Amino acid sequence: MEFPERISGKITKAIAAELKDLSEEKLAEIDYGIAAFIANSYKMVFIFILAMLLNIFQYFLIAFVSFGALRTFASGVHAKREWTCLPTSALVFFGITYLGMISKLNIYIITFIFILCFGAMLRYAPADTEERPIVSRKLRKKLKILSVITILVLYAIAMYSLGTKASSIITFAVLFESVLILPVTYRLAGSMYGAGMKISNNGEV
Amino acid sequence: MKRFLKPLMILISTLALLIASTSTTACYMWSLREPKMPESLIKRD
Numbered sequence: 001m002e003f004p005e006r007i008s009g010k011i012t013k014a015i016a017a018e019l020k021d022l023s024e025e026k027l028a029e030i031d032y033g034i035a036a037f038i039a040n041s042y043k044m045v046f047i048f049i050l051a052m053l054l055n056i057f058q059y060f061l062i063a064f065v066s067f068g069a070l071r072t073f074a075s076g077v078h079a080k081r082e083w084t085c086l087p088t089s090a091l092v093f094f095g096i097t098y099l100g101m102i103s104k105l106n107i108y109i110i111t112f113i114f115i116l117c118f119g120a121m122l123r124y125a126p127a128d129t130e131e132r133p134i135v136s137r138k139l140r141k142k143l144k145i146l147s148v149i150t151i152l153v154l155y156a157i158a159m160y161s162l163g164t165k166a167s168s169i170i171t172f173a174v175l176f177e178s179v180l181i182l183p184v185t186y187r188l189a190g191s192m193y194g195a196g197m198k199i200s201n202n203g204e205v
Numbered sequence: 206m207k208r209f210l211k212p213l214m215i216l217i218s219t220l221a222l223l224i225a226s227t228s229t230t231a232c233y234m235w236s237l238r239e240p241k242m243p244e245s246l247i248k249r250d
Contacts, residue, residue: 002238002240004240005240008240011217014214015214015217015218018210018211018214019211019214019215019218022218025243025245026218026222028243028245029221029222029225029226029243029245029246030217030218030221030222030225031221031243032221032225032228032240032241032242032243032246033220033221033222033223033224033225033228034217034221034224035240036224036225036228036233036239036240037220037221037224039238039239039240040233071232072231072232072233073231073232074232075232076232078238078239079238080238081238082238084238085238126232129239130241131239131240131241131242132228132232132239132241132242133242133247134248135247135248135249135250136248136249136250137250138250139230139248143231199247200250
């Protein structure tokens with residue numbers, strides 16, 4: 001068991017002892033909510049502080065918001081283990097930021113990258129995981145539409161800020177996130193692509 | 206201390222349930238690992 005789950009388990013036990021009328025189902029949901037919060041927050045705090053220390057906070061913030069906006073709807077592969085997650089997260093966020101800062105992408109390259117990513121979104125988003133399968137077809141459709149809208153909005157912002165570092169950072173954020181939803185990336189990471197679809201079709205993974 | 210324990214537990218539970226329920230409709234775990242979602246939170250048509 002990873003450490004966010006270990007801590008959340010202890011907090012959930014304390015909650016169960018105090019609030020005796022909670023069902024097992026509700027306690028499992030509380031446990032998940034706490035684990036999700038812990039798994040995210042300490043990494044984000046670490047990465048935010050690192051970005052400040054590296055003096056790239058404003059560029060990092062553009063990368064973080066662009067990547068996060070698309071990831072909210074398109075999802076994508078997640079690290080299997082806690083110890084690989086922090087270095088991978090840092091690599092993704094700082095990779096996007098530094099690549100965007102050092103390269104000056106022109107309109108043709110940006111448009112070409114966005115067309116490829118748009119195709120990936122249409123074909124593969126939302127890319128769920130075994131840990132959080134998206135079973136509902138209605139929800140899958142809604143998330144696909146929102147992913148496509150988000151990528152269009154990000155393209156519009158990249159075009160508006162053409163010639164600046166922001167434009168390149170947004171483009172790399174979209175590119176990184178698009179790579180993370182590809183089935184080949186899932187295979188490389190040892191994860192299963194389309195877990196929710198499989199449950200929806202067969203009733204099991 | 207005991208006086209504050211129950212309201213604190215209620216607050217933590219409410220926030221945890223809020224995080225859990227929003228995680229069912231979108232991926233708010235932007236960092237690259239997510240805990241296993243309980244069966245009761247998986248949305249079905």
